[in-house]
Amino acid sequence: MAKRSVVPFGPQHPVLPEPIHLDLVMEDETVIEAVPSIGYVHRGLESLVKKKDFNEMVYVTERICGICSFMHGMGYCSAVEKIMNVEVPRRADYLRTIWSEMSRLHSHLLWLGLLADAFGFEALFMQSWRLREKILDMFEISTGGRVIFSVNKIGGVLKDMPEDMLKSFVSILNDMEKELSETTTVFLNEYTVRSRLEGVGIITKEDAIRRGAVGPMMRASGIEVDMRKTGYAAYSDIDFEVITSDKCDSLARCQVRIGEIFQSIGIIRQAVEKIPEGEISVPVKGNPDGEYFMRLEQPRGEAFYYVRANGTKFLDRMRVRTPTFANIPAMLQTLQGAQFADVPLLILTIDPCISCTER
Amino acid sequence: MAQFMSFTKTVLRNLFSKPVTTAYPNVPREYPERTRGHVEIRIEDCILCGLCMRSCPPGAIHVDREAKKWNIARFDCIQCGYCVEKCPKKCLSIVPGYTKPDSSKHTETVKKEE
Numbered sequence: 001m002a003k004r005s006v007v008p009f010g011p012q013h014p015v016l017p018e019p020i021h022l023d024l025v026m027e028d029e030t031v032i033e034a035v036p037s038i039g040y041v042h043r044g045l046e047s048l049v050k051k052k053d054f055n056e057m058v059y060v061t062e063r064i065c066g067i068c069s070f071m072h073g074m075g076y077c078s079a080v081e082k083i084m085n086v087e088v089p090r091r092a093d094y095l096r097t098i099w100s101e102m103s104r105l106h107s108h109l110l111w112l113g114l115l116a117d118a119f120g121f122e123a124l125f126m127q128s129w130r131l132r133e134k135i136l137d138m139f140e141i142s143t144g145g146r147v148i149f150s151v152n153k154i155g156g157v158l159k160d161m162p163e164d165m166l167k168s169f170v171s172i173l174n175d176m177e178k179e180l181s182e183t184t185t186v187f188l189n190e191y192t193v194r195s196r197l198e199g200v201g202i203i204t205k206e207d208a209i210r211r212g213a214v215g216p217m218m219r220a221s222g223i224e225v226d227m228r229k230t231g232y233a234a235y236s237d238i239d240f241e242v243i244t245s246d247k248c249d250s251l252a253r254c255q256v257r258i259g260e261i262f263q264s265i266g267i268i269r270q271a272v273e274k275i276p277e278g279e280i281s282v283p284v285k286g287n288p289d290g291e292y293f294m295r296l297e298q299p300r301g302e303a304f305y306y307v308r309a310n311g312t313k314f315l316d317r318m319r320v321r322t323p324t325f326a327n328i329p330a331m332l333q334t335l336q337g338a339q340f341a342d343v344p345l346l347i348l349t350i351d352p353c354i355s356c357t358e359r
Numbered sequence: 360m361a362q363f364m365s366f367t368k369t370v371l372r373n374l375f376s377k378p379v380t381t382a383y384p385n386v387p388r389e390y391p392e393r394t395r396g397h398v399e400i401r402i403e404d405c406i407l408c409g410l411c412m413r414s415c416p417p418g419a420i421h422v423d424r425e426a427k428k429w430n431i432a433r434f435d436c437i438q439c440g441y442c443v444e445k446c447p448k449k450c451l452s453i454v455p456g457y458t459k460p461d462s463s464k465h466t467e468t469v470k471k472e473e
Contacts, residue, residue, distance in 0.1 A: 056416040059439045127369060130379050144393035144453070150439045158444065159393065182369060191361040 002027045007340070011040050015118050015344035018354035022347075026340060034335040034343075036328060042358040046318050053313040054080060054288060058152055064320060065356040066147050067110065068298045070103045073152035076318070078232065079294035079307040080154050086284055090234070092156035094275040097234040098166075099142075099149070101264040101271070106135040107299035108257045108264075111351045112187060115254065118348045119196040127183050134176060138169055156281025166272045173265045184258045188251075197251040201334035201346045204248055213330035214323045215301020216260070217350055219244045220252040227297035238270050250349045257351075260299075287313050298323055300351045322356035390455035395438040397458050400429055402469045404450035411442035411451060427471040434464045 005026050011019030019040035025033040048060050061076040062069045074096050081088055113128035136146045142161050143149040151158045161169075187193055203213065208221035218225050219242065226242040228235045243259035245252035288309035295304045301323030308316040327350040334346050381388070390396065407429070409422040419435035420442060422428075443451045 052416060056414070056441070059416045059437065059441065123370065124366065133379075140394060141391045142393070144391070144395040144440075145438075148437075148439075150395065150441075153444070158440065185362075186366050186369075189362040190365045191363055194361050 004032065009034075009343060013344070015114075015348065016352075016354075017114070018352070020347075020352065020354050020357075022335075022343075024335070024340070024343065029340045031335050031338045031340060031343060034332050036332065038328075038354065038358055040358070041355050045359045046320065049315040049318045051314075054309065054315050055154060055313075057315065057318065058154065059150060061318075061320070062148055062150065062152070064322070064359055065353055067107045067353060068103055068300070068303075068356070069147060070099050070149050070152070071296060071298045071303070072320070073149070074100065074233070075294050075296050075303060075305040075320075076307070077152045077154050078296070079292045079305045080288055080309070081284075082292045082294065083288040083290045083307060083309055084154070084284060084286070086155050086282060088156050089279040089282060090276050091160075091278045092280045093234040094271050095157050095161060095280065096152070097238070098161070098169075098268055098271050098275075099139075099151070100233065101267045102135055102138060104264045104299045105261055106132050106139075107351075108261045109135065111257060111299075111348075112184075112254075115345070115348055116187075116193075118345045119193065121193065124183070124186055124193075131176060131179060131183065134172060138172060141165065142169075153281060155284040156279070158281070160280045166275070170269055170272050173268060177262070177265060180261060184261070187254055187258060194251065196342075196345065197249065197254060199249050199251075200342055201250045201338065201349055202248050203330055203334050207333055208248075208330060211329040211333055212326050213301075214326045215297070215299075215351075216253055216256045217301065217327050217330055220256045221248045222246040225302070227295050227302045230295065232294075232296055234271060234274075237274055238267050240267055240270075250345065253349045287311055288315070300324055300353060300356075301327060320356075320359060322353065322359070324350065324353045324357045327352075328357070392455070394455035395440060395453045396456040397433065397438065397454065398431060398436060398442065399452050399454050400469055401450040401452075402429060402471050404448050405429060405471060406448055407471065408447060410445045410447060414441050414445040416441060421466070429469045429471070430466050431469075432464065432466045433458045434461075 007024045007026050009022040009024050010016055011021045021037045023035040024031050058073055062073040064072045109128050109132035113125045116124035140146050143151045203221055205221050208218050222244055224242045224244050243256050245255050289311035291308040293306050303323055304321045306319040310316045331350045338346055407422055407424050412420045412422045417435045417437050419432045421430040440453050443453055
C-alpha cells in the first residue's frame with residue numbers, strides 16, 4: 001500500500017473565491033477521502049430576526065449571497081406573503097420571474113468563467129465575464145444595483161420595468177445569443193476543454209439521490225428535478241422543459257448549465273410577451289402569524305426558506321437551506337478517487353457559494 | 360464531437376476590435392438613472408418625524424427633533440431605499456453618484472432652517 005498523506009486544501013486557494021477548507025487524504029496522487037470544514041464566513045444572519053423587524057429582514061436576506069441576492073430576497077418575501085395571505089399582483093410575479101432568470105443567466109455565466117479559470121483557459125474566462133457584464137448592466141438599469149438589487153418587498157416589488165425597457169432587454173439578449181453560442185461551443189466542443197471535463201467527477205443517479213444533490217448537479221445525473229416546475233411566481237404560465245443529461249460527469253454539468261442559459265433567455269422572452277399591466281405591489285398591514293416553507297430554484301439548485309412568525313413584528317425563526325449546503329456531500333463523493341490535479345475543478349463543478357452555505 | 364481551434368475566431372476578432380473595457384477614470388462612467396448611489400434629502404419639506412431613523416436597517420440615519428437636524432452616517436448606509444419608501448413627505452430620494460472614499464467615518468448633518 002502506498003503511503004498516505006494529508007494535504008490541506010484552502011481556505012485560501014487560487015481557485016476558491018470564498019473560504020472552505022478540505023483535508024485531502026492522499027495516496028500518491030489519488031484522493032482517498034476529503035474531510036470538509038466550513039464556518040469561515042459565518043455571519044449569523046438568521047439570528048438577526050430577533051433584532052430586525054420582518055420588513056427590514058428583506059434587506060438582510062438579500063445579503064446572504066452576492067450572486068443570487070435577488071432570489072434570496074424573493075424567497076423570504078414569498079414565505080412571509082404566504083403566511084400573511086397576501087396575494088401578490090400578477091405583474092409583480094412576472095417582474096420577479098424576469099429578474100430571477102436574469103440572476104440565473106449571470107450566475108451561470110460567472111460559473112462558466114470560473115470553470116474556464118479553473119482549467120487554465122484565461123481567455124475563455126474573460127469572454128464569459130464580458131458577456132455577464134451586459135446582464136449586470138441590465139440589472140443596474142432596471143433596479144439601480146449591480147449586486148444587491150433591493151427591489152423586493154413584502155407584497156410585491158418596488159420598481160416597475162416600463163415596456164420600452166423590457167423590449168430593449170429582449171433585444172440585448174437576442175444580440176447576446178449569437179455571442180453566447182460562440183463562447184459556449186468552446187466549452188462543449190473544444191478538445192482541450194473536453195479532455196479536462198469528460199469522464200471526470202462522475203456521480204451516478206443513485207449516488208446523486210443518496211447524497212441529496214440539488215439543482216444542475218442532480219439534473220446532470222439524469223434526474224428531472226426543478227423547483228420552477230412547482231409554479232411559484234409566474235412560472236406556472238411559462239412553458240419550459242427541464243434540462244437534464246445522463247452523462248453524470250463534469251461535462252454534463254457544464255452542458256446542463258449552458259442549456260439553462262439559453263432556456264433563461266427563452267423564459268425572459270416569454271415573460272416579456274405575457275406580462276400583464278397593473279399594480280406592482282399591494283399594501284401589507286399587520287404582523288405575520290404562522291409558519292411556511294418556501295421552495296424555489298436558485299441558479300445553484302433548490303433553496304428553501306422556513307419562516308415562523310408569532311404575531312409580533314419580530315419573527316421567531318428564519319432558516320435558509322441553501323443549494324451549496326446540499327451539494328457538499330455530493331462534491332465529497334466526486335472527490336473520492338479523483339486525481340489531485342482535478343480537485344479544484346471538481347470543487348467548482350458544484351458551483352460552490354460558501355457565503356450562502358454559512359450565512 | 361471534439362473540435363480543434365474553436366476559439367481562434369474569437370481571438371482574431373478580439374485582436375482587431377476595440378477593447379470592451381473603458382479607460383476609467385479618464386473616461387468617467389455614466390450611471391443609469393435608477394442607480395442607487397446615495398440618499399439625498401430636501402430638508403425644507405422634512406417634518407423631522409423620524410420614520411426614516413426607525414426604519415433604517417443598519418441604523419445609519421439619526422433625526423434630532425430638538426436641534427432640527429437630520430444626520431446620516433454615509434459609511435453605514437447600505438443604499439437599500441427603505442427610508443425613501445417610508446418617508447411620508449417623499450422628501451428623501453436615492454440618486455446616482457457614489458459617496459467619495461474617506462480616511463475616517465463621519466456623519467453628515469443637514470440642518471432644517473426656520
